[in-house]
Amino acid sequence: MIETRLLSTDELLRSLVDEVTEIRVRENAALQIVAELDRRGAASELGYRNLPQVLRHVVRWDLHIAKRWIDNAALLTNEITPTGSELAPVLPLTAEAVAEGALSIDHVAAVAAVMKTVPADQEVTVVGYARDFEPHTVRTLGDKLAYSLFQDDPEPRDPETAPPPGNEHRMRWKNGRLEIWAKLEKVTGAKYEALLDPLAKPRPITADEGPDLRTREEREGDALAELVDLMLRAEQLPEHGGEPVTLTLTMPYEDLANQVGHATLDNGDRVPAEQVRQLACNAGIIPMVMGGASQPLNVGRKTRTFPAAIRRTLVTRDRGCAFPGCGRPPRQCDAHHIRYWANGGETSVDNAVLLCRHHHTLIHQSEWEVGLVNGMPTFYAPAWLDPQRSPRRNLINTA
Structure with a gap:
C-alpha cells in the first residue's frame, strides 16, 4: 500500500496513471471472460433469457452497462468460426491498445462509433485520437475525419424530399410572463448566439455585489431582455472582442x-x-492578410489589449480555443500573450493565441506551456502528464 501522504503531487499523479492503466488491463481480462461466456451461450446453459440478465445478477451491472461490455467484448476478442478457425478481432488495433491499458471501456465505445463511419484502414488514426484524448473528443475528431474523407462525394439529392425546415418561433403569455420557443436554422442560430453571448457573461465581482450568482439560464434570459432594449436603440449594439458583434x-x-x-x-x-x-x-x-500592411497586426508595446484586427486574424488562424481537444468557439475565447505582457511580450499575432477562459487560466497557473511552431499554436504538457513533453495541437480546429 502506497503511503500517499509522503508522495509529491507529481508522484501522486504518476501513481494514479499507473493504477488506472492496471485497472484497464484487468478490464481487458474481464472482457475476454465476457466474450467467452457469450460465445459458449452461457445464458441458455444457466436458464436465462440473455447474457445481460446473467451479468446483472453476477456482478450487479445495470442492463445497459452489461450490454455495453458484451458489445465491446465482441469487438476486441478473437472469433471462433464453426469450423474452429480463429478470426482476428473486429477492431484489432483497438484490442492491442486496450490490452496495454491505454484505453478505457468508454474509449472503446467511442472508437467503435467512429469506425462505423470511416474505412477500416482509419483505425490507426482513430486509436491515436483515443490514446491522446477523452472519449467525447474522440467522437468529435471522428466526425471531422469522416467529413474530410467524404467531403468531395456528391451530396445525395432526392427531388421528392421536402426542403429543410426554416425558422420557427412561437410565443404565448402565461401567468403574466411571455414564454418563447424557437427553432433556428444554423446560420440564423449562429447570429443569434453571437448577439446573445457577450450580454450573457457573468457580471464582474464587486465589493458591493460579490460574484454573479445567476444561473446560465437566468443570465441568458437577462441577456435576451437586454438585447430587446438594445434593438430599440440600434446604434448601441454590444461589442465582442473589441468590435461590433460579427458572424x-x-x-x-x-x-x-x-x-x-x-x-x-x-x-x-x-x-x-x-x-x-x-x-x-x-x-x-474583411480580407485576412496575414502580416500584410493593410492590417495593424503588431502593435508592439503600445497597448496590452489586442485590437480588433489582430483578434480577427487569430480567429482565422486558431478557429477557437487552441488548447488540444477544446472545441470552444472564438466568441468564448481571450487572446493570450504567449510571452507575458508583464515580461516584455508584444501585442502581436506572433505572440498571441486564442484560449477559452478555462484554458487561459490553466496556462497561467500550471506547468502547461504554449508556443508557435511553424506559425501554429503548439502546447507542451507538464512532465507528470507527459515525461517526453511531446508537442500537441488542437486537431478539432485544424482545417
Whole structure:
C-alpha cells in the first residue's frame, strides 16, 4: 500500500496513471471472460433469457452497462468460426491498445462509433485520437475525419424530399410572463448566439455585489431582455472582442468564387458555399492578410489589449480555443500573450493565441506551456502528464 501522504503531487499523479492503466488491463481480462461466456451461450446453459440478465445478477451491472461490455467484448476478442478457425478481432488495433491499458471501456465505445463511419484502414488514426484524448473528443475528431474523407462525394439529392425546415418561433403569455420557443436554422442560430453571448457573461465581482450568482439560464434570459432594449436603440449594439458583434465564416476565397466547398462557422458547423455567397451579398468582406500592411497586426508595446484586427486574424488562424481537444468557439475565447505582457511580450499575432477562459487560466497557473511552431499554436504538457513533453495541437480546429 502506497503511503500517499509522503508522495509529491507529481508522484501522486504518476501513481494514479499507473493504477488506472492496471485497472484497464484487468478490464481487458474481464472482457475476454465476457466474450467467452457469450460465445459458449452461457445464458441458455444457466436458464436465462440473455447474457445481460446473467451479468446483472453476477456482478450487479445495470442492463445497459452489461450490454455495453458484451458489445465491446465482441469487438476486441478473437472469433471462433464453426469450423474452429480463429478470426482476428473486429477492431484489432483497438484490442492491442486496450490490452496495454491505454484505453478505457468508454474509449472503446467511442472508437467503435467512429469506425462505423470511416474505412477500416482509419483505425490507426482513430486509436491515436483515443490514446491522446477523452472519449467525447474522440467522437468529435471522428466526425471531422469522416467529413474530410467524404467531403468531395456528391451530396445525395432526392427531388421528392421536402426542403429543410426554416425558422420557427412561437410565443404565448402565461401567468403574466411571455414564454418563447424557437427553432433556428444554423446560420440564423449562429447570429443569434453571437448577439446573445457577450450580454450573457457573468457580471464582474464587486465589493458591493460579490460574484454573479445567476444561473446560465437566468443570465441568458437577462441577456435576451437586454438585447430587446438594445434593438430599440440600434446604434448601441454590444461589442465582442473589441468590435461590433460579427458572424465569422472562414473559407478559401477560391472556393467562394467557384461555389464549391464550405465555410466554417465559429462553432464548427459547416455552411455550403451557395449559402455563403448569399450571406456575402449582405455583409462586409474583411480580407485576412496575414502580416500584410493593410492590417495593424503588431502593435508592439503600445497597448496590452489586442485590437480588433489582430483578434480577427487569430480567429482565422486558431478557429477557437487552441488548447488540444477544446472545441470552444472564438466568441468564448481571450487572446493570450504567449510571452507575458508583464515580461516584455508584444501585442502581436506572433505572440498571441486564442484560449477559452478555462484554458487561459490553466496556462497561467500550471506547468502547461504554449508556443508557435511553424506559425501554429503548439502546447507542451507538464512532465507528470507527459515525461517526453511531446508537442500537441488542437486537431478539432485544424482545417
